[in-house]
Amino acid sequence: MTARPAPAPAAAAARPDAATPAAAAREALGWLHTARFLTTAAQLHQLPALAVPEIAFVGRSNAGKSTAINTLTQQTQLAFASRKPGRTQHINLFALGRQGGTDAVLADLPGYGYAAVPLADKQRWQRVMANYLVTRENLAAVVMLCDPRHGLQELDEILLEVIRPRVEQGLPFLILLTKADKLNRSEQARALQIARLQAGGGSVMLFSAPKRQGVEDAATWLRAVVDAAANPSDAA
Numbered sequence: 001m002t003a004r005p006a007p008a009p010a011a012a013a014a015r016p017d018a019a020t021p022a023a024a025a026r027e028a029l030g031w032l033h034t035a036r037f038l039t040t041a042a043q044l045h046q047l048p049a050l051a052v053p054e055i056a057f058v059g060r061s062n063a064g065k066s067t068a069i070n071t072l073t074q075q076t077q078l079a080f081a082s083r084k085p086g087r088t089q090h091i092n093l094f095a096l097g098r099q100g101g102t103d104a105v106l107a108d109l110p111g112y113g114y115a116a117v118p119l120a121d122k123q124r125w126q127r128v129m130a131n132y133l134v135t136r137e138n139l140a141a142v143v144m145l146c147d148p149r150h151g152l153q154e155l156d157e158i159l160l161e162v163i164r165p166r167v168e169q170g171l172p173f174l175i176l177l178t179k180a181d182k183l184n185r186s187e188q189a190r191a192l193q194i195a196r197l198q199a200g201g202g203s204v205m206l207f208s209a210p211k212r213q214g215v216e217d218a219a220t221w222l223r224a225v226v227d228a229a230a231n232p233s234d235a236a
């Protein structure tokens with residue numbers, strides 16, 4: 001081999017973090033991995049007022065919310081993936097940020113719609129969720145988890161109606177169609193199509209924890225939402 005001069009440094013000078021979608025996803029997943037438990041609240045007024053962007057995860061019991069949070073944060077037990085649905089009645093907050101700093105928060109909201117829960121409890125949860133989604137000042141985005149084999153159900157639609165005005169004002173909204181590994185390709189395409197019609201301008205992605213489908217895209221979306229909330233002038 002003949003000796004050659006070193007290549008021009010132009011490519012190497014580019015910031016490695018966001019050079020490609022894959023690099024952006026890696027950066028986002030590294031950031032999500034910093035998630036740690038912050039606090040839990042049984043009632044809205046117990047939630048601390050926070051200045052950092054907050055991303056709420058909502059969904060029916062058993063939709064795959066805990067699994068998605070654990071997969072995105074790459075932590076097996078952060079959001080307890082329950083075999084007994086309907087038991088997580090609190091709002092759990094998880095802090096995100098490198099070096100112990102907090103630059104965003106994930107809010108794991110109570111799963112709803114579990115049949116065995118008494119009606120009064122269901123109605124209480126519905127009120128708490130609606131109040132949270134309407135009044136939470138640092139709310140920066142909402143992620144709705146939905147098992148596409150069942151589609152959006154009545155309680156999903158009610159929540160959609162609650163947040164629709166905020167989505168129309170620009171609140172980022174993502175429907176994650178979970179358990180995509182249970183659908184074949186044409187069923188996936190059809191589920192995407194239906195959910196896009198229902199999302200009212202929000203985004204829709206297929207997601208599978210075991211197949212890791214949609215994990216990088218969802219992570220990148222979450223990171224971008226927080227970046228946009230932190231630097232509103234960059235958004236356009």
Ligand SMILES: Nc1nc2c(ncn2[C@@H]2O[C@H](COP(=O)(O)OP(=O)(O)O)[C@@H](O)[C@H]2O)c(=O)[nH]1
Pocket residue numbers: 059060061062063064065066067068080081082083085086111178179180181182207208209210
């Ligand atoms: N096949 C498959 N099963 C999943 C997936 N995500 C969750 N599940 C299963 O669905 C059930 C409910 O999941 P969980 O995360 O506890 O739902 P949650 O009630 O919304 O928090 C559990 O048995 C999970 O193992 C997925 O992506 N694929």
Ligand SMILES: [Mg+2]
Pocket residue numbers: 062065066067080081082088111
């Ligand atoms: Mg759960």
